[in-house]
Amino acid sequence: QVQLVESGGGLVQAGDSLRLACAASGLAFNNYAMGWFRQAPGKEREFVAAISPRASSTSYADSVKDQFTISRDNARNTVYLQMNSLKPEDTAVYSCAASIQSGSPVRPSSYGHWGRGTQVTVSS
Numbered sequence: 001q002v003q004l005v006e007s008g009g010g011l012v013q014a015g016d017s018l019r020l021a022c023a024a025s026g027l028a029f030n031n032y033a034m035g036w037f038r039q040a041p042g043k044e045r046e047f048v049a050a051i052s053p054r055a056s057s058t059s060y061a062d063s064v065k066d067q068f069t070i071s072r073d074n075a076r077n078t079v080y081l082q083m084n085s086l087k088p089e090d091t092a093v094y095s096c097a098a099s100i101q102s103g104s105p106v107r108p109s110s111y112g113h114w115g116r117g118t119q120v121t122v123s124s
Helices: none
Strands: 003-007 010-013 018-025 033-039 046-051 058-060 068-073 078-083 092-099 118-123
Touching: 003 092, 018 033, 018 092, 018 118, 033 068, 033 078, 046 068, 046 078, 058 068, 078 092
Parallel strands: 010 118
Antiparallel strands: 003 018, 018 078, 033 046, 033 092, 046 058, 068 078, 092 118
8 A cells, every 4th residue: 555644844934944755655666756746725736846766857846946856765765845945825735646657747647646745834
């Protein structure tokens, strides 16, 4: 049974940083691309970042490029999202997902396994 468990969310002030983590189990982690998505209240889920199985490629949404960094530790079956200079518009539930596709896919339909998410709230 595949499990993806996110952690690291919380309430922060604008300009602060957070690092999210997603621990995976029940799958051959180093065979999966991993992605982060977010969903704000009343909005559709949107792609944030993705990383290929061996971390050879990454993809970012334009809105977070140069602000967020995705990384992974295949020895720990964990993917991270370092979020810097947080803004109120970054407030959302952040979920990680796993894709058997190669590369760093950006479409939600490319991902077959999802975590439940962690809340990130940025106050102004």
